[in-house]
Amino acid sequence: MEASEQNKPRVVVIDSLQSWDFYVTQATTQNCPVVVHFTASWCIPSVAMGPVFEEVASSYPELLFLTVDVDEVKEVATKMDVKAMPTFLLLKNGDVVDKLVGANPEEIKKRIDGFAQSNGASLA
Secondary structure, X not given: OOHHHOOOOOEEEEOOHXXXXXXXXXXXXXXXXXXXXXXXXXXXXXXXXXXXHHHHHHHOOOOEEEEEEOOOOHHHHHHOOOOOOOEEEEEEOOEEEEEEEOOOHHHHHHHHHHHHHHHHHHHO
């Protein structure tokens, strides 16, 4: 990643089932772990987690961070069996390896940190 891109938001907004498939397929092909935040504009805890998610994303450039508004992209929420907001999914090779439901900044940071380390360890 170029230095000029360092300060740009690291979270990709998914706006369709096609963009979901594109990013997840690309990440799987590149062996890149994915962290997804399922949110809804009417859900205050979910909205509150947005800045936390952005902050965590900036700490892990080796992971792909996606955000999905469940009202705008219902197909993805249904496909991933998301029933409550916020829901965070950790994906490896397109498969869910961890799921956290609820607004818990410390827990999501801890899970993403462990996820990043477990995936980074194979590179060492």
